Amino acid sequence: xxxxxxxxxxxxxxxxxxxxxxxxxxxxxxxxxxxxxxxxxxxxxxxxxxxxxxxxxxxxxxxxxxxxxxxxxxxxxxxxxxxxxxxxxxxxxxxxxxxxxxxxxxxxxxxxxxxxxxxxxxxxxxxxxxxxxxxxxxxxxxxxxxxxxxxxxx
Numbered sequence: 177x178x179x180x181x182x183x184x185x186x187x188x189x190x191x192x193x194x195x196x197x198x199x200x201x202x203x204x205x206x207x208x209x210x211x212x213x214x215x216x217x218x219x220x221x222x223x224x225x226x227x228x229x230x231x232x233x234x235x236x237x238x239x240x241x242x243x244x245x246x247x248x249x250x251x252x253x254x255x256x257x258x259x260x261x262x263x264x265x266x267x268x269x270x271x272x273x274x275x276x277x278x279x280x281x282x283x284x285x286x287x288x289x290x291x292x293x294x295x296x297x298x299x300x301x302x303x304x305x306x307x308x309x310x311x312x313x314x315x316x317x318x319x320x321x322x323x324x325x326x327x328x329x330x
Contacts, residue, residue, distance in 0.1 A: 201291045205284060210254070216284070218247055219256055219273065223281050227272035229262070256280060 206216045214237065221236055222228055228236075234244035248271055251257040256277035262268035273281070296304070 197295070198288070198291070202284075202288065205287045209280060209283075215247055215251055218244075218251065219277055219281060222257065222271055223273055223278070227270055229268055229270055231268075233271070251277075 203213065206213055209216075211219075217237065218233055221233060225232070230241055230244050230248060233248065234241045237244065239247075248257060248259065252259050252271075255274055257271050258274055259269050259271050262270055299307070
């Protein structure tokens with residue numbers, strides 16, 4: 177096996193393993209909050225966009241307006257979103273995060289950061305010290321490879 181193929185294979189194993197652990201951790205957080213994954217994804221989307229309409233949420237997630245409206249209604253009832261009429265068109269309903277919604281997103285980010293710190297603690301200091309320069313170089317290489325292309329999280 178060529179060296180680059182071996183590296184790609186190991187990188188695939190590492191990424192798959194870390195993604196699986198990260199998703200399990202995230203699912204646990206969502207479940208503890210009494211939410212579903214689609215509800216949490218809507219909260220992230222509304223936070224990223226600074227607010228949006230039911231139609232925009234439906235389009236983003238490939239669901240009907242009725243399904244999006246039901247998910248939003250539950251989030252409104254739970255106190256994470258507000259729904260109000262658009263100032264120029266009363267037929268359009270805009271959603272935005274409440275303070276509780278913002279705190280939930282922040283708690284999600286903090287939970288992820290805590291998980292990363294917990295993961296790092298499993299690696300002894302000597303190994304961390306040896307690995308850190310390689311990790312820095314790896315991150316620079318990856319970032320350099322993507323700097324030329326447009327990365328979009330919309």
